[in-house]
Amino acid sequence: MMKGGMGNLMKQAQQMQENMKKAQAELANVEVEGQSGSGMVKVLITCSNKVKRVSIDDSLLNDDKEMLEDLMVLAFNDAVSKAEATSQQRMSGIMPAGMKLPF
Numbered sequence: 001m002m003k004g005g006m007g008n009l010m011k012q013a014q015q016m017q018e019n020m021k022k023a024q025a026e027l028a029n030v031e032v033e034g035q036s037g038s039g040m041v042k043v044l045i046t047c048s049n050k051v052k053r054v055s056i057d058d059s060l061l062n063d064d065k066e067m068l069e070d071l072m073v074l075a076f077n078d079a080v081s082k083a084e085a086t087s088q089q090r091m092s093g094i095m096p097a098g099m100k101l102p103f
Helices: 003-027 067-093
Strands: 031-036 041-046 052-055
Touching: 003 067, 031 067, 041 067, 052 067
Parallel strands: none
Antiparallel strands: 031 041, 041 052
16 A cells, blocks of 8 residues: 555544544433333433433332332333444444444
8 A cells, every 4th residue: 555545544544533532422412211111210311321310200119119120220221222322323424334332
């Protein structure tokens, strides 16, 4: 490969890295909601997996503690899955085809 070609390749790699950093910073502010129990438990997180809010329907507060814990886990997992999907979708235009983000 010629020197000019290598320099151009390095510039493209640097530009891609800058675009990725910018997209990641933007994704840190994008919020997604996970739910379980037909919306009785809701978890709001950012695409950088920062928990913003947890909502539990009042009717669950008098129910079985173990069931509520299970619903919480399901809601968190749903939110994380949505955050990953949103991140992958937004980064797909920046990353080379077939490459995925490490989570």
